[in-house]
Amino acid sequence: MNNSPLAALAAVICLIALAGGFAGNAALLGMASVALIVVLCLLGLRSPGRPSRLTLAAVLAFGIGFCCLLALQFHLHDPTGPLKTIGGFPAGTALLVYGIAPLGLMLGVLYGLIFDREVLPPDRQRAFIERYSSKQ
Amino acid sequence: MPTADSQLIITCVVVYLASCAVIGVWAMRRTSSAADFFLAGKSLGPVVVVMATISSVMSGFGFVGGPGLVYESGSSSLWMVFVSAFSLPVVFLLTGKRLRLLVEVRPILTLPEAIAARYGGMWPPLAMSAAIFLGVIGYLGTQILAIGTVLQAVLGIDLLVALSIGLGVLAFYSIAGGIVAGVYTDLFQGLLMLGAAIAVLLQCLKVGGGMQSISQTLWAMEPDYFGPWGSRGDMAALSWMLLFGIGASGQPHAVTKLMMLKDIRQLKWSALATGASYLVLAMLWMGIGLAMRTLVARGDHPELENPDLAAPTFLLQYTPELLAGIVFAGLLAAIMSTADSFLNLGAAAVVRDIPIALRGRPLERELLWSRIVTGALLVVSAVFALYMESLIALLGTFGWGTFAAAIVPSVCIGMNWKRATGQACVASISTSIALNFFLEMSARHGYALLPPGLAVGAVALLAATVVFVLVSLATPPPRLSREIDALLDV
Numbered sequence: 309m310n311n312s313p314l315a316a317l318a319a320v321i322c323l324i325a326l327a328g329g330f331a332g333n334a335a336l337l338g339m340a341s342v343a344l345i346v347v348l349c350l351l352g353l354r355s356p357g358r359p360s361r362l363t364l365a366a367v368l369a370f371g372i373g374f375c376c377l378l379a380l381q382f383h384l385h386d387p388t389g390p391l392k393t394i395g396g397f398p399a400g401t402a403l404l405v406y407g408i409a410p411l412g413l414m415l416g417v418l419y420g421l422i423f424d425r426e427v428l429p430p431d432r433q434r435a436f437i438e439r440y441s442s443k444q
Numbered sequence: 445m446p447t448a449d450s451q452l453i454i455t456c457v458v459v460y461l462a463s464c465a466v467i468g469v470w471a472m473r474r475t476s477s478a479a480d481f482f483l484a485g486k487s488l489g490p491v492v493v494v495m496a497t498i499s500s501v502m503s504g505f506g507f508v509g510g511p512g513l514v515y516e517s518g519s520s521s522l523w524m525v526f527v528s529a530f531s532l533p534v535v536f537l538l539t540g541k542r543l544r545l546l547v548e549v550r551p552i553l554t555l556p557e558a559i560a561a562r563y564g565g566m567w568p569p570l571a572m573s574a575a576i577f578l579g580v581i582g583y584l585g586t587q588i589l590a591i592g593t594v595l596q597a598v599l600g601i602d603l604l605v606a607l608s609i610g611l612g613v614l615a616f617y618s619i620a621g622g623i624v625a626g627v628y629t630d631l632f633q634g635l636l637m638l639g640a641a642i643a644v645l646l647q648c649l650k651v652g653g654g655m656q657s658i659s660q661t662l663w664a665m666e667p668d669y670f671g672p673w674g675s676r677g678d679m680a681a682l683s684w685m686l687l688f689g690i691g692a693s694g695q696p697h698a699v700t701k702l703m704m705l706k707d708i709r710q711l712k713w714s715a716l717a718t719g720a721s722y723l724v725l726a727m728l729w730m731g732i733g734l735a736m737r738t739l740v741a742r743g744d745h746p747e748l749e750n751p752d753l754a755a756p757t758f759l760l761q762y763t764p765e766l767l768a769g770i771v772f773a774g775l776l777a778a779i780m781s782t783a784d785s786f787l788n789l790g791a792a793a794v795v796r797d798i799p800i801a802l803r804g805r806p807l808e809r810e811l812l813w814s815r816i817v818t819g820a821l822l823v824v825s826a827v828f829a830l831y832m833e834s835l836i837a838l839l840g841t842f843g844w845g846t847f848a849a850a851i852v853p854s855v856c857i858g859m860n861w862k863r864a865t866g867q868a869c870v871a872s873i874s875t876s877i878a879l880n881f882f883l884e885m886s887a888r889h890g891y892a893l894l895p896p897g898l899a900v901g902a903v904a905l906l907a908a909t910v911v912f913v914l915v916s917l918a919t920p921p922p923r924l925s926r927e928i929d930a931l932l933d934v
Binding site: 310311312314315316318319322323325326329330332334335337338341344345348349351352353354355356370381382384385387388391393395396397398400401403404405408409410411412413414415416417419420423424427428430432433436437439440441 | 519522523526527528529530531532533534536537538541545548549654655656658659660663667668670671672673677678679681682683685686689690693708709711712713715716717718719720723856857860861862863864894895897898902903906907909910913914916917927930931932933934
C-alpha cells in the first residue's frame with residue numbers, strides 16, 4: 309500500500325500546527341490537530357481495498373464535527389458577559405463535556421463496527437498467520 | 445498536609461497493601477519465563493487488558509496531579525483527560541492489529557523488538573530503547589514520590605517511612621511477579637476506581653451544591669477559570685489536546701498492553717471499552733478539583749498550600765470514610781501499578797532490548813536479570829525521588845513528551861507506512877529527545893523559547909513527525925522482508 313500521500317499530508321499538517329503554535333494562533337493549532345488525528349486514523353485504516361466510502365465518510369464527519377465544536381467554543385466563550393450554562397456547565401465547557409467527549413467515543417464505536425469487515429477480516433488474519441507463524 | 449484519623453481509611457489502605465502482596469505471590473507462581481515476565485505470556489482477556497490500560501495511563505499523575513491541575517487552572521487540564529474518549533481508540537487503530545499480529549508470528553516481547561522487526565539494523569531499536577529508558581526514569585521517580593505523598597497523608601507518618609513501606613510492597617510484587625502482578629493489580633484497581641469515580645463525582649456535586657451552583661461560584665471568581673480553555677488559556681488547552689490526544693498512541697505502557705491479548709479478535713470492542721472507561725475515571729479528575737476550588741472560592745476552606753493536595757484534602761475532609769478508604773486504596777493501586785509497568789519497561793530495555801540491539805541476543809539467565817534490574821531501577825529511582833526532586837519533576841514532564849514524540853512517528857506511522865525507513869526512525873527519535881530536553885531545560889532556567897502556553901511535548905511531537913516523514917522520503921526505500929511487507933498490507 310502506498311500511504312506516502314497521507315504521510316506527506318500529515319507532515320504538512322504538522323508544519324501548519326507548528327506555525328499556528330508559534331504565531332500564537334490557538335484556533336489554527338486546534339484545527340490542525342484535529343486534521344492530524346483524522347489523517348492518522350485514515351493511515352491506520354488504509355490497506356488494499358480499504359477504508360470503504362462509508363468508513364471514510366464517518367472519519368471525515370468526526371473531524372468536521374470536532375472542528376465545528378471547537379469553532380463554537382471560541383464563539384460561545386465570552387468572559388465579559390453573564391454566565392450561560394448548558395447542563396450545568398458554562399456553555400463553552402459544556403461543548404467539551406457533552407459534545408467532544410461523546411463524539412470521540414464514536415471512533416471506538418466505528419472501530420468495533422468495522423473490525424471484522426475492514427480492520428481485520430478473519431480470512432486475512434488466518435492467511436497471514438498460517439503463512440508466517442512457522443517462523444517462530 | 446492533612447492526615448487520616450479514621451481507622452476505616454487506614455484499614456482500607458492496609459488491606460490493599462496486603463492484597464498486593466498476595467497478588468505478588470500468586471503472580472510469581474505464574475511467572476516462569478521472560479515471556480511471562482514481560483508480556484504475561486500473551487494470555488490476557490479483554491477485560492484485564494482494558495483495565496490494565498486505563499489504570500496504567502491514569503496513574504498517580506491522573507489521580508493526584510489531575511485534580512490538582514483542575515484546582516489550579518480550571519478547565520485547561522480537562523483537555524488532557526476528555527480527549528481520551530478518542531485518543532485511546534486511536535491507539536488501537538494505529539498500533540493494535542499489526543503489533544499483535546507481529547507478536548503472533550515472531551517471538552517478540554517488547555516495543556524495541558517490534559521496531560527491530562519493522563526497520564531492521566541496530567540503531568532503530570537502540571534509539572527506541574534509549575527513549576523508553578529516559579522516559580521510564582522520569583515517570584518512575586514521579587510515581588515513587590506520589591506513593592510517598594499519599595501514604596504520608598493517610599498514615600500521618602514521615603515521608604521517608606511512607607516511601608519505604610510503599611517501595612517495599614512495590615518491590616515485592618513487581619520483582620516477584622513481573623507484568624502478571626502488575627496487570628492483575630490494575631484489574632483490581634480499575635474495577636474499584638470505576639465505581640468509586642462515580643460515587644466521588646456525586647459527592648463533589650453534593651458538596652458544591654450541584655453543577656449549576658459550582659459554575660456560578662467559579663464564574664463569579666474568574667470567568668476564564670471555568671470557560672472552555674481554563675486559566676492557562678486556549679494555547680495551553682489545545683496544545684495539551686494535541687499532546688494527549690495523539691501522544692497517547694506513543695505511551696509504551698498502553699501500547700504494550702495490546703500485545704498481551706490472548707486473542708487478537710478481542711481488540712474489536714476493547715477500543716470503545718477503554719475510551720469509555722477512562723472517561724468515567726475522568727469524573728474523579730474533574731470533580732475533586734472543581735469541588736475544592738468552589739469550597740475555597742466560597743470561603744468554606746482555606747487556600748491549599750499546594751494544588752496536589754486537592755485530592756487528599758477532599759477525600760479526608762469531605763468524603764464518607766468508607767469511600768475515602770476505597771479511593772485511597774485505588775490511588776495507591778494506580779500509582780503502584782503504573783510504577784510496576786515502568787519498572788517492567790525499564791527492565792526490558794536493559795535486559796533485552798539494548799543487549800539484543802548490540803549483540804543480537806538478550807542477557808543470559810534473562811528472568812533472573814530482569815528481577816535484579818527491576819530492583820536496581822527501583823532503588824535508583826527512589827534515590828532520584830528523594831534527593832533530586834526538581835529533576836524528577838523535570839523528567840516527569842519530559843517522560844510523556846519523550847514517549848509521545850519518539851514513539852508516535854516510528855510506531856504509529858511506521859507500522860502503517862511501507863516507505864518509512866530506519867534512518868527516519870533514528871532521526872525522529874533523536875529529534876524528540878533533543879527537543880524535549882533542550883526546550884524543557886531552557887524554560888526551567890528562565891529562557892522560554894516557546895510562546896506562552898504552547899506545550900514543549902506538543903512541539904517535539906510535531907517536529908519529530910515532520911522529521912520522520914521528510915527523512916523517510918529523502919532516503920532510499922527500505923527493503924522489507926516478505927513477512928513485514930505482508931503485515932503492512934493486512
